[in-house]
Amino acid sequence: MIEPRPEVKGLPIYRPGRPGHVSAEAVQNLAANENAWGPSPLAVEAWRRWDGGATYPDMAGQILQEALEAQWEVPSSAMLLGTGSGHLIKCLAETYLRPGDQAATLHPTFSLYAQGASLMGAQVAALPGAGHQVNWAALPDWVADHHPRLVFLCTPNNPTGDVAPAAVIQAVLAALGDDGLLVLDEAYRDFSLPEPDTTRLLAVHANVVLLRTLSKAYGLAGLRVGAMLAAPAVVDAVGRVREPFPVSAPALLMGRAAVLDEPYRRQVVAAVQVGRRRLEWALAARGWSVNPSQANFVWAAPPSGDAEAWLGELSARGILVRWGGSFGVPDHLRITVGTPVQEGLLLAALDDIAERRQAPFPGDREGGLAGGR
Ligand SMILES: Cc1ncc(COP(=O)(O)O)c(C=O)c1O
Numbered sequence: 001m002i003e004p005r006p007e008v009k010g011l012p013i014y015r016p017g018r019p020g021h022v023s024a025e026a027v028q029n030l031a032a033n034e035n036a037w038g039p040s041p042l043a044v045e046a047w048r049r050w051d052g053g054a055t056y057p058d059m060a061g062q063i064l065q066e067a068l069e070a071q072w073e074v075p076s077s078a079m080l081l082g083t084g085s086g087h088l089i090k091c092l093a094e095t096y097l098r099p100g101d102q103a104a105t106l107h108p109t110f111s112l113y114a115q116g117a118s119l120m121g122a123q124v125a126a127l128p129g130a131g132h133q134v135n136w137a138a139l140p141d142w143v144a145d146h147h148p149r150l151v152f153l154c155t156p157n158n159p160t161g162d163v164a165p166a167a168v169i170q171a172v173l174a175a176l177g178d179d180g181l182l183v184l185d186e187a188y189r190d191f192s193l194p195e196p197d198t199t200r201l202l203a204v205h206a207n208v209v210l211l212r213t214l215s216k217a218y219g220l221a222g223l224r225v226g227a228m229l230a231a232p233a234v235v236d237a238v239g240r241v242r243e244p245f246p247v248s249a250p251a252l253l254m255g256r257a258a259v260l261d262e263p264y265r266r267q268v269v270a271a272v273q274v275g276r277r278r279l280e281w282a283l284a285a286r287g288w289s290v291n292p293s294q295a296n297f298v299w300a301a302p303p304s305g306d307a308e309a310w311l312g313e314l315s316a317r318g319i320l321v322r323w324g325g326s327f328g329v330p331d332h333l334r335i336t337v338g339t340p341v342q343e344g345l346l347l348a349a350l351d352d353i354a355e356r357r358q359a360p361f362p363g364d365r366e367g368g369l370a371g372g373r
Contacts, residue, residue: 007121014111015326028345030336031320033158033188033297035219037271037339039254040264043220046257050250057249064252067259068227072199072212077232080239083246085187085213085226088238089152090116092183092209092228095241096150097122104148106134108159108327110185113152122149132301132329133291134160140171143180151176154185156192159327159334161293163192173205181234183209188295190217190269191276199229206231216296217265217272218258223251272296275337282347283335286354297336299324307333310353317349 003009016032061081069076082088089112097103099121105113107129114124125146127139134157143151151172155164164184176182182205184198189212201208210229215221225247228238247255258265279298280290287303301324302310311323311333324332338346 007119011115011118012111014115027315028319028338028342030338030342030346031322031334032221033216033295033334033336034221035216035268035272035296036336036342037219037268039219040258040261042261042264043218043254043258046253047250050253053249055249056245057247057252059244061247061252064225064247064255064259067256071259071262072229074199074202074229078202078229078235080228080230080235080242081247082226082228082242084215084224085185085211085228086112087224087246088211088226088228088242089113089183089185090119091238091242092150092181093117093120093122095238096181098149101150102146102148103150103152104143104146105152106139106154106157108132108324108329109134109152109154110158111326113154113183113185117150117152129329132160132299132324132332134162136162136165136168139168140175143172144175147180148176149180151180151182152185153183154187155196155198156188156293156295158188158295159297159322159324159329159332160291160299161188161295161297162291163196163294166196169198169201173208176207178207181207181209183211185211187211187213187216188297190265191272191296192294193273202229202231206233209234214255214258217269218255219268220251220254220258223248223254225251225255271339272337275340275343279335279337279343279346282343286350297334299332299334301332304357305331307331310350313353314346314349317352319346319349 065076065079093116097117097120101122102125103117103122104125107126117124127135127142129135153164156162173182189195198210212227214225276293283290283300289301291299301307307324307330311321314321322334324330
């Protein structure tokens with residue numbers, strides 16, 4: 001039997017927030033950082049008007065690019081679309097990493113950076129975390145010591161929810177020099193208050209790449225649309241690697257309509273920001289330790305420390321959250337901000353679990369231990 005490349009054999013398998021065998025209807029999925037409010041009604045309307053799939057879509061995705069150019073104020077020469085931003089992470093690794101190269105990233109963070117780099121035979125240098133948090137202050141020296149060709153920073157970071165400080169980004173760029181590329185994955189950028197002013201970095205630094213997606217704030221995770229913003233030379237190089245027609249025709253239509261409906265995006269972002277504050281407060285009031293978040297999820301630890309047990313007990317009640325163990329931080333959970341209804345169900349489940357844990361054993365209620373347990 002033919003063997004895959006050694007780099008492939010060691011690759012971890014990506015685990016989705018909702019396992020395939022669990023039906024979407026059966027659960028409240030707060031494990032995948034999707035957008036519980038869904039896409040703009042205008043996007044759904046655009047889908048209904050789509051009239052067929054006999055021809056290939058426009059390869060550059062011009063109708064969507066035009067809308068995104070206006071939204072983000074970047075020229076088309078600085079933009080490349082992909083089948084979700086995860087696809088573009090892989091394309092960047094394929095374009096720039098050679099066997100033995102260094103790629104730097106954070107800990108804890110999103111797994112696709114290490115996956116893409118390892119696939120190319122590169123070494124992954126993950127900055128050691130500070131407990132359950134990112135050690136942002138140590139990052140510039142880490143980059144200077146490791147001479148990576150690519151640095152992948154997630155900001156706001158998945159799973160910790162915090163934003164890379166602007167001074168750290170500047171110091172990383174200084175440490176990186178001209179022969180490295182800094183990739184800022186901004187999948188959750190829309191939810192930050194204020195939105196980080198990263199787009200202007202493109203005008204000053206030819207070695208900065210911004211990754212964005214329509215999966216989160218625009219509620220279109222099922223469509224698979226992401227975008228890379230970078231210097232034209234980077235767009236040209238990655239464009240040679242990326243396969244043709246990465247975004248389907250209906251995804252271009254829906255994506256354009258969603259991007260043009262700016263009032264709806266703002267409404268959803270505001271709802272997430274309010275929901276996030278409420279969830280942080282409600283968890284803290286129940287004794288959880290909470291990392292302040294700028295994303296559409298909260299990174300928190302139960303008072304009893306046994307996050308995996310809480311994960312199981314929540315899941316038994318139909319509520320899925322993400323276990324920190326998948327990020328190497330087993331005492332934490334990552335919980336997506338849901339609608340007020342989902343939040344109510346989550347908090348009721350947490351209270352029920354806490355109550356059952358405190359309840360005396362039946363034998364104790366009878367005034368003693370009747371038998372073995
Ligand atoms: C940090 C981060 N980047 C990228 C992605 C992938 O997003 P997309 O749906 O655009 O592939 C995710 C998905 O959850 C993510 O958390």
